[in-house]
Amino acid sequence: MKIRLSACLLCLLAGAVAGPAFALDFPARKPGLWEIQTGDGTGKGPAGAHTMQQCIDAASDKAMRDMGQGMGKDMCSKQELRADGGKLVMDSVCKIGNTTATSHAVLSGDFNTAYRMESKSSYNPPLMGRAEGASVMEAKWVGPCKADQKPGDMVMSNGMKMNVLDMMNTRPKK
Structure with missing residues (x-):
């Protein structure tokens, strides 16, 4: 259950990764259906790849970037983003x-x-028994959202469907 929960959290963060606003803005993603595969880069063991699909439009993509920015303000003492040779x-x-994650x-x-x-991350003290971790996320645009999808919908690798925007709107306000 911990692995599924952490995979779900990773997928939610993956959607928001197009996003936390730092000194440099992330580019907006193309509206439509994105397939996002996350894993440890090896494809082996319980931390192997998980694939989800996410339907976005410009407004939902911005909302997820804003959510990432809010999470960063609450959780992070340092957040830096810079362009380096065509990469971020x-x-x-x-x-x-x-735990402090660097x-x-x-x-x-x-x-x-x-x-x-x-x-790549290091955890002090170890997080769920791990002092270090690595992950790879690959996302590709697969076309328009499906007829039964609305912006913010995510379909997890186990078939579970949720809407990130609905979840954001139902969480308690500070």
């Missing part, structure tokens, strides 16, 4: 419960047809 490089230091990520792609993020 992110460095962050964030609190996850009692992460470095590199994003590449055009955000119209595909993008990729490779990240």
